Amino acid sequence: MAERLVVIGGDAAGMSAASQARKRRGPEDLEIVAFERGNFTSYSACGIPYYLGDVVEDFDDLIVRTPEKFRDKQQIDARIHHEVVAIDLGARNVTVRDLANDSEAIEGFDQLVVATGGKPVRPPLEGVDARGIFGVQTLDDAVAIENFLENEKPKHAVVIGGGYIGLEMAEAFQLRGLDVALVERSAQPMVTLDPDIGELVAEAMRGLGVDLYSSEAVTGFEAKDGSVATVVTDNRTLHADIVVLGLGTRPNVELARMAGITIGESGGVKVDQRMQTEIEGVWSAGDCAEKINRVSGKPVAIALGTHANKEGRIAGINIGGGYATFPGVLGTATSKVCGYEVARTGLNEAEAKDAGFEFTTATSESTTRAGYFPGASPITTKLVVEQRSGRLLGAQIFGKEGAAKRIDGLAVALWNEMTVDAMVNVDLSYAPPFAPVWDPVLIAARKAWDKVQLELANLK
Amino acid sequence: MAERLVVIGGDAAGMSAASQARKRRGPEDLEIVAFERGNFTSYSACGIPYYLGDVVEDFDDLIVRTPEKFRDKQQIDARIHHEVVAIDLGARNVTVRDLANDSEAIEGFDQLVVATGGKPVRPPLEGVDARGIFGVQTLDDAVAIENFLENEKPKHAVVIGGGYIGLEMAEAFQLRGLDVALVERSAQPMVTLDPDIGELVAEAMRGLGVDLYSSEAVTGFEAKDGSVATVVTDNRTLHADIVVLGLGTRPNVELARMAGITIGESGGVKVDQRMQTEIEGVWSAGDCAEKINRVSGKPVAIALGTHANKEGRIAGINIGGGYATFPGVLGTATSKVCGYEVARTGLNEAEAKDAGFEFTTATSESTTRAGYFPGASPITTKLVVEQRSGRLLGAQIFGKEGAAKRIDGLAVALWNEMTVDAMVNVDLSYAPPFAPVWDPVLIAARKAWDKVQLELANLK
Numbered sequence: 001m002a003e004r005l006v007v008i009g010g011d012a013a014g015m016s017a018a019s020q021a022r023k024r025r026g027p028e029d030l031e032i033v034a035f036e037r038g039n040f041t042s043y044s045a046c047g048i049p050y051y052l053g054d055v056v057e058d059f060d061d062l063i064v065r066t067p068e069k070f071r072d073k074q075q076i077d078a079r080i081h082h083e084v085v086a087i088d089l090g091a092r093n094v095t096v097r098d099l100a101n102d103s104e105a106i107e108g109f110d111q112l113v114v115a116t117g118g119k120p121v122r123p124p125l126e127g128v129d130a131r132g133i134f135g136v137q138t139l140d141d142a143v144a145i146e147n148f149l150e151n152e153k154p155k156h157a158v159v160i161g162g163g164y165i166g167l168e169m170a171e172a173f174q175l176r177g178l179d180v181a182l183v184e185r186s187a188q189p190m191v192t193l194d195p196d197i198g199e200l201v202a203e204a205m206r207g208l209g210v211d212l213y214s215s216e217a218v219t220g221f222e223a224k225d226g227s228v229a230t231v232v233t234d235n236r237t238l239h240a241d242i243v244v245l246g247l248g249t250r251p252n253v254e255l256a257r258m259a260g261i262t263i264g265e266s267g268g269v270k271v272d273q274r275m276q277t278e279i280e281g282v283w284s285a286g287d288c289a290e291k292i293n294r295v296s297g298k299p300v301a302i303a304l305g306t307h308a309n310k311e312g313r314i315a316g317i318n319i320g321g322g323y324a325t326f327p328g329v330l331g332t333a334t335s336k337v338c339g340y341e342v343a344r345t346g347l348n349e350a351e352a353k354d355a356g357f358e359f360t361t362a363t364s365e366s367t368t369r370a371g372y373f374p375g376a377s378p379i380t381t382k383l384v385v386e387q388r389s390g391r392l393l394g395a396q397i398f399g400k401e402g403a404a405k406r407i408d409g410l411a412v413a414l415w416n417e418m419t420v421d422a423m424v425n426v427d428l429s430y431a432p433p434f435a436p437v438w439d440p441v442l443i444a445a446r447k448a449w450d451k452v453q454l455e456l457a458n459l460k
Numbered sequence: 461m462a463e464r465l466v467v468i469g470g471d472a473a474g475m476s477a478a479s480q481a482r483k484r485r486g487p488e489d490l491e492i493v494a495f496e497r498g499n500f501t502s503y504s505a506c507g508i509p510y511y512l513g514d515v516v517e518d519f520d521d522l523i524v525r526t527p528e529k530f531r532d533k534q535q536i537d538a539r540i541h542h543e544v545v546a547i548d549l550g551a552r553n554v555t556v557r558d559l560a561n562d563s564e565a566i567e568g569f570d571q572l573v574v575a576t577g578g579k580p581v582r583p584p585l586e587g588v589d590a591r592g593i594f595g596v597q598t599l600d601d602a603v604a605i606e607n608f609l610e611n612e613k614p615k616h617a618v619v620i621g622g623g624y625i626g627l628e629m630a631e632a633f634q635l636r637g638l639d640v641a642l643v644e645r646s647a648q649p650m651v652t653l654d655p656d657i658g659e660l661v662a663e664a665m666r667g668l669g670v671d672l673y674s675s676e677a678v679t680g681f682e683a684k685d686g687s688v689a690t691v692v693t694d695n696r697t698l699h700a701d702i703v704v705l706g707l708g709t710r711p712n713v714e715l716a717r718m719a720g721i722t723i724g725e726s727g728g729v730k731v732d733q734r735m736q737t738e739i740e741g742v743w744s745a746g747d748c749a750e751k752i753n754r755v756s757g758k759p760v761a762i763a764l765g766t767h768a769n770k771e772g773r774i775a776g777i778n779i780g781g782g783y784a785t786f787p788g789v790l791g792t793a794t795s796k797v798c799g800y801e802v803a804r805t806g807l808n809e810a811e812a813k814d815a816g817f818e819f820t821t822a823t824s825e826s827t828t829r830a831g832y833f834p835g836a837s838p839i840t841t842k843l844v845v846e847q848r849s850g851r852l853l854g855a856q857i858f859g860k861e862g863a864a865k866r867i868d869g870l871a872v873a874l875w876n877e878m879t880v881d882a883m884v885n886v887d888l889s890y891a892p893p894f895a896p897v898w899d900p901v902l903i904a905a906r907k908a909w910d911k912v913q914l915e916l917a918n919l920k
Contacts, residue, residue: 012897047830047892056892061832164891305897306890314885327885334889343889370507372521402865405895408888409868415886416876425774425787426875428868429794429803430766431624432507432516435865437472437765 002031005319006094006109008084008255010036011043012305013286013312014115015065018076020316021111027075030320033107034076035096037083040139041067046305048142049165052149053172059146062139087112087259089279111281111319114256114269115312118249118287118303123160127221132228133243136165145244154241155179158231160218162189166246167201167337170210173242181211181238183218183231192333193396194348196363197382200398201342208338213238249303251288264290268301273325275315283319285311292328295346295393295414296355302331332411334404341404345411346394347384358387360455362420362448366440368402370432379403381444383410383420388459390419390452395444402434406441420445420452462491465779466554466569468544468715470496471503472765473746473772474575475525478536480776481571487535490780493567494536495556497543500599501527506765508602509625512609513632519606522599547572547719549739571741571779574716574729575772578709578747578763583620587681592688593703596625605704614701615639618691620678622649626706627661627797630670633702641671641698643678643691652793653856654808656823657842660858661802668798673698709763711748724750728761733785735775743779745771752788755806755853755874756815762791792871794864801864805871806854807844818847820915822880822908826900828862830892839863841904843870843880848919850879850912855904862894866901880905880912 005021007014018032034041042065050056067078085104086095093108120135122128132154134145148154157173159166162184173180182189182205188198189205189212205212213233221243222230231238251268253261262278264270268290275283286308293300307329317324334343352359362383369376379399386393395410397403413423423445430437438446465481467474478492494501502525510516527538545564546555553568580595582588592614594605608614617633619626622644633640642649642665648658649665649672665672673693681703682690691698711728713721722738724730728750729737736743746768753760767789777784794803812819822843829836839859846853855870857863873883883905890897898906 044830044832044892044897046890046897047832050833050892055834056832058832304890306887309897310885327882330887332887332889334891334894336891336893341894345887345889370504372504372507372516372518373510374515402862404889404891405862405865406868408866408899408901409872411887411889412869412872412876412878416872416878418872418876422787425770427766427790427792427805427871429792429805429864429871430506430764431794431796431864432504432510433796434794434801437504437506437769439868441868 002029003110004031004033004108005111005113006107007032007034007113007115008094009115009117009286010034010041010078010080011115011117011286011308013308014113015042015070015078016309016312017113017115017283017285017316017319019074020313021319022074022076024317024320024322032076034070034078035082035084036078036080037099038138038140039080041065041070041078041080043139045137045139048136048139049168049172051142052145052169053175055175084255087255089259089261089282112283113315114261114277114282114284114288115286116252116255116288119252120245120249121247122245123218123247125218125220127223127228130221130223130228131226132241133221133245135245136169137249148242149176152241156239156241157181157244158183158238158240159244159246160231161246161248162186162214163246163248164190164333164335166244167205168335169244169246170205171208171338174208174210181213183216183233184212184214185217187215189214190342192331192348193342193344194382197380197396197398200380201337201340204338204340210338249287251301253288256284256288264299266290266299266301274318275311275326276318283315285315294328294330296351298355300329300331302329304333330411330414332407334407336404340398340400342398343404343407344394344396345407346392346414348394348396349384352384352393357393359384359393360387360448360451361385362444362451364440364444364447366443367436368399369434370436373432377401379440381440383444383448385420385448385452387452388456390421390449392418392420392423409441420448424449462489463570464491464493464568465571465573466567467492467494467573467575468554469575469577469746470494470501470538470540471575471577471746472768474573475502475530475538476769476772477573477575477743477745477776477779479534480773481779482534482536484777484780484782492536494530494538495542495544496538496540497559498598498600499540501525501530501538501540503599505597505599508596508599509628509632511602512605512629513635515635544715547715549719549721549742572743573775574721574737574742574744574748575746576712576715576748579712580705580709581707582705583678583707585678585680587683587688590681590683590688591686592701593681593705595705596629597709608702609636612701616699617641617702617704618643618698618700619704619706620691621706621708622646622674623651623706623708624793624795626704627665628795629704629706630665631668631798634668634670641673643676643693644672644674645677647675649674650802652808653802653804654842657840657856657858660840661797661800664798664800670798709747711761713748716744716748724759726750726759726761734778735771735786736778743775745775754788754790756811758815760789760791762789764793790871790874792867794867796864800858800860802858803864803867804854804856805867806852806874808854808856809844812844812853817853819844819853820847820908820911821845822904822911824900824904824907826903827896828859829894830896833892837861839900841900843904843908845880845908845912847912848916850881850909852878852880852883869901880908884909
């Protein structure tokens with residue numbers, strides 16, 4: 001008799017797991033049902049700011065695979081508008097609410113994938129539920145914001161939170177012709193960057209005309225006829241016709257926690273090397289699952305589509321009878337903001353300190369192409385490097401076209417625990433349209449190694 | 461008393477060595493003299509096609525550092541128009557001909573750097589010395605070609621050889637409005653690529669309007685009044701007002717060989733880990749020096765500016781009293797040709813076979829950005845992977861903007877002897893303007909790993 005795989009959550013992690021399991025086991029051997037409470041399966045949440053900014057025109061382009069395709073091409077029964085409200089590990093079933101019919105049913109499983117994703121942080125402030133205040137996490141959020149923009153024609157937008165999504169939404173509103181203010185509690189936007197690199201991002205935002213209020217906390221919202229009218233911070237009151245919350249997400253683990261599945265210290269579902277929870281046959285992947293940061297060795301909760309896809313794949317291979325392990329993450333991330341490219345991988349200074357490393361940093365200023373080549377533009381590369389050993393711990397890049405993807409070479413170096421001394425000699429590519437003869441990455445490595453050696457000499 | 465360092469060759473390798481040595485030892489401890497037979501020191505030969513194509517407008521931009529700067533800023537006595545014609549290892553001196561005065565002098569050394577570079581291949585064909593036939597190796601060549609273009613206003617250009625320089629020169633002539641034909645002996649241009657990827661380059665060239673004659677050998681040249689008039693191949697006669705030889709270079713080692721310095725089997729000067737020849741205190745770096753290919757383990761002669769700079773740096777650190785070793789090369793190279801980007805690293809199929817590897821290949825077709833993002837364009841990524849182990853042996857990339865620099869992540873993976881299985885999980889960067897959620901590089905790695913596993917199953 002066929003086993004039954006139930007997947008909770010129809011986005012990247014869940015559907016990657018389902019697809020990989022299906023690739024290895026046919027429908028006669030494995031029945032697959034996926035429950036998604038929203039309207040959409042497998043979509044690009046990262047594309048939402050570009051859709052809302054009219055950079056990407058066709059909404060359907062954001063949908064990677066529809067429920068119909070899952071059914072017809074892969075014999076995966078993906079049911080939207082179905083919310084799993086309880087997991088019974090003893091009876092090995094889930095309780096599913098059909099949101100369209102407001103009915104509930106019990107669905108048994110042999111294998112279960114918990115891919116419940118992230119829960120956007122909503123500050124417990126007065127007025128936060130007013131009309132016109134949106135999260136930006138799901139395609140349903142995108143639809144709601146697009147409808148609001150079309151119908152209400154807001155003029156003043158306030159974005160709360162200066163992370164990737166916050167910055168990308170600020171730019172999207174700018175592109176749509178709105179006045180945009182961004183409020184960020186920290187001194188700089190993008191707290192996953194060091195302050196010096198974050199300041200470069202702040203300058204770029206101001207250059208685009210975004211009103212940036214950093215080191216300011218939102219204390220509440222004022223509404224008029226139920227719709228948001230102002231955002232109140234500890235320093236000022238900002239006029240707002242539309243507000244977007246870009247405060248990040250936390251792992252959405254209530255369902256798992258209530259069922260008795262172990263939650264790790266990061267707040268994500270605890271999983272082993274194969275993405276299995278402490279319960280046999282119950283797996284977790286994506287934003288809700290805990291990952292190990294390979295550099296710090298610490299359990300972390302990071303919400304990135306790249307991780308979700310990879311982790312889902314690993315879970316699916318194992319459910320499918322194969323063998324695969326997930327080796328952890330570096331937290332590599334990138335974004336295009338206000339005409340600039342920014343990228344990071346590994347540990348920033350604060351994270352390196354927190355992990356107990358002694359480190360030094362080196363920052364190189366170079367150009368994306370040979371200095372004399374048309375279109376050459378500045379690129380800043382910062383490395384965080386362990387003292388004594390010179391081992392790379394993290395990297396951050398800020399610059400124009402061609403800057404961001406350079407983080408990948410550093411990510412692979414970090415993955416292999418390379419020292420900057422070794423990195424200097426790596427045979428990276430060069431041609432005048434693409435790089436100076438010493439790539440900015442290598443210049444930074446040279447500079448970092450010089451610093452490590454100098455400090456080593458001083459230590460003795 | 462101060463030691464004396466003599467450097468033969470004033471370009472990347474030689475002057476990098478001189479600079480690094482100076483950084484560690486002041487003029488009171490080390491006198492440095494560099495002899496360069498041409499007109500220029502430290503220049504970007506890779507920039508020549510872009511200067512001749514009017515992409516780079518200012519000739520001086522190609523000069524990284526003039527003799528005056530070396531003298532004033534670094535107290536390095538760099539003498540142009542000085543050709544070293546003999547090395548006496550016993551007496552530890554060199555014979556130098558002053559080309560301006562046609563006089564010779566003996567110059568002693570304690571340390572010697574042989575950085576004599578490459579010698580362009582000139583086919584021993586009738587008429588090859590006619591006016592209007594040029595090599596493209598030094599800045600002096602660039603000046604000669606530019607003057608010819610300006611004064612003679614040639615209409616028909618023939619490029620012989622479809623390597624990087626040949627293709628870039630073909631494009632440069634196109635940009636200058638000439639009719640361009642390219643003759644290549646192999647079936648495809650760029651023999652450092654596999655034929656399937658080389659064919660993509662061939663299509664791009666034809667798309668730009670270059671007449672490509674592949675699998676054709678040049679048999680001679682016909683001149684009229686001493687100037688080249690036609691190029692004769694084994695298939696046709698091509699009208700030619702200007703001809704460029706892009707047949708690559710060989711290590712320029714005659715001087716070293718005559719002095720008794722050991723030449724390796726690759727044809728380059730044999731060096732140890734620190735870039736020292738078999739003679740104590742005599743070093744070599746750059747196009748004339750032998751390198752080890754890290755993947756094949758074989759000694760090779762490759763002429764790339766990146767290697768020259770790195771090797772010169774290593775030699776200079778050691779001469780300066782430091783300690784550094786050169787770990788070998790991957791042969792990473794890239795070029796922008798006819799609107800496309802092409803890059804390679806490690807071994808191609810022929811090289812892998814030659815090294816005794818059993819391998820499989822996988823090619824992914826993806827996009828440079830998220831498929832739905834404006835400007836997303838096709839990118840082809842081909843991997844050469846060892847059977848059974850899945851170890852990466854080489855990679856080739858062809859595509860539009862954003863394609864080429866992706867070779868760097870693969871180069872670092874190759875450097876660390878990663879398997880494609882491990883590579884699949886590496887935390888590379890993703891955002892819709894820069895990549896699909898599975899970067900093309902990772903898609904290729906997935907595909908290659910699937911193939912390795914399948915072949916492994918079939919082997920049993």
